[in-house]
Amino acid sequence: MRFAMILLTVLMGVVASPAVSPAGADPSAMPDLSKYTAVSPDGFVAGGEAYFQTPDGLLCAIQPNRGAAGCDGRLPATLVGTNEIVLAEDVNTRGLRATANPRFVKPSGGAAPVLREGQKIVFGDFECAVGADSLTVCTKGVPAAQWMVVSPTRTAIGPATEGLPAGFPDPNAFVVGDDTYVVGTGAKNLFPVFTVEGGLTCSMIIFSGGEIGCDGPLPHVTGGENQIFTQLPGTSGIRRADDGKFSTPAYPGHVRQLPDGYRINSTGSTCMAIKGGVACYGTLAGATQGFQVTPTGVMTFPE
Numbered sequence: 229m230r231f232a233m234i235l236l237t238v239l240m241g242v243v244a245s246p247a248v249s250p251a252g253a254d255p256s257a258m259p260d261l262s263k264y265t266a267v268s269p270d271g272f273v274a275g276g277e278a279y280f281q282t283p284d285g286l287l288c289a290i291q292p293n294r295g296a297a298g299c300d301g302r303l304p305a306t307l308v309g310t311n312e313i314v315l316a317e318d319v320n321t322r323g324l325r326a327t328a329n330p331r332f333v334k335p336s337g338g339a340a341p342v343l344r345e346g347q348k349i350v351f352g353d354f355e356c357a358v359g360a361d362s363l364t365v366c367t368k369g370v371p372a373a374q375w376m377v378v379s380p381t382r383t384a385i386g387p388a389t390e391g392l393p394a395g396f397p398d399p400n401a402f403v404v405g406d407d408t409y410v411v412g413t414g415a416k417n418l419f420p421v422f423t424v425e426g427g428l429t430c431s432m433i434i435f436s437g438g439e440i441g442c443d444g445p446l447p448h449v450t451g452g453e454n455q456i457f458t459q460l461p462g463t464s465g466i467r468r469a470d471d472g473k474f475s476t477p478a479y480p481g482h483v484r485q486l487p488d489g490y491r492i493n494s495t496g497s498t499c500m501a502i503k504g505g506v507a508c509y510g511t512l513a514g515a516t517q518g519f520q521v522t523p524t525g526v527m528t529f530p531e
Contacts, residue, residue: 258386259365259375264348264357271341278351279332279340284362286378287340289332292352296321297366298376300330303383304362307489310383310403315354315366315376319389320493322374324403391516393529397507402491402500409492412479420494421477422486424506428521429475429483432494432508437461440497440508440518443475447505448525456519456526460496460512464519464528 272278278290288299298314303324312325312332334340343349348357356366364378377384385400392398409420421431430442441457446466455474458464477483486492486501497510502522509518519528 258372259357259367259377261348261355261357261365261367261372264359265346266350267343267347269349269351272343272349273351274334274337278349279334280343280349280356281340282358282362282364283342283345284364286364287330287333288343288356288364288366289334289340290349290351290354290356290366291332292354296331297354297356297368298332299364299378300332303378304380306383307403309405313376313378313383313385315368315374315385317368317374319399320498322385323400323491324383324385326403326405326490328406391511392509392518396509396518396520396529397500397502399491399493399498399500403489404493405487405490407484409484409486411477411483412481414479417478419478420492421475421483422492422499423483424486424501425488426504426506426521426523428506430499430506430508431474431477432492432497432499432510433474434460434495434497434510436495437512438495439473440499440510441474442506442508442521443469443472446521446526447523456521456528458508458510458517458519458528460510460517461515464517464530466526466528 269278272280280288286299286301290297296314296316300312303310309326310324312327314322316322343358345358348355353370354368362380366376368374375386389398409422410417411421419431419433423429428442428444432440437460439459443455452468453466455469456466488501491498491500499508504523505521507520517530
């Protein structure tokens with residue numbers, strides 16, 4: 229079964245979102261940094277990376293050799309515990325994080341200098357600027373193609389992730405934590421297994437292809453199907469199965485719940501815990517496919 233979509237609300241793109249709408253994943257317009265005053269990066273550079281503080285206390289860096297920029301500290305309008313934002317081209321690298329291992333804090337040699345209001349640093353293919361009212365903005369690319377914004381009312385990364393259907397949750401708005409969801413210990417233990425609100429247990433069995441799926445109750449599905457999946461390469465759909473393929477870890481151990489508003493990245497794939505369910509997708513050879521389970525029904529894509 230390649231396609232399953234239940235209930236009009238899902239057909240209209242009404243989907244569950246994190247308990248807090250943390251990031252407004254796609255800001256309405258590319259930030260314009262042309263009016264900021266560029267300062268020499270020389271006073272900010274250490275070890276090939278540019279480190280700076282913002283007047284409101286964020287600790288930030290531009291890391292061209294790692295293809296990233298970002299900030300550590302208190303991030304407004306995000307889930308509690310979120311303390312890092314990463315701007316990068318790769319969807320699995322960029323995003324919001326809750327981490328005890330900050331990557332943008334100057335590692336040695338004293339505190340980073342403060343980047344003042346109205347100033348910007350241009351370093352590699354990144355620009356980072358500080359504006360009025362506790363605004364911090366960075367862009368990546370020449371011309372700019374990705375961006376991040378931190379302000380009192382919005383912490384956001386853009387543009388929206390490509391390849392996902394309208395109304396599907398955007399991983400830019402979800403948080404990555406330090407916790408591992410690989411269960412138990414053993415040589416063949418490579419894949420995360422986790423539960424989500426609503427009773428599903430899911431796994432991402434992906435290496436160079438594979439399968440993502442969940443076992444458990446599928447809301448408003450009346451044919452006895454109890455498993456939703458997407459195969460890379462292959463089809464997406466729902467089916468009846470008694471094998472517990474996605475709920476049985478390779479080794480014994482505690483299966484943890486992925487908190488609402490968090491995501492897990494695996495090889496070429498992402499799963500996001502949404503209110504009462506889950507949204508997962510994977511990309512192989514440029515083709516993206518996946519599924520979503522909400523309290524109002526299920527959907528898989530492509531059709």
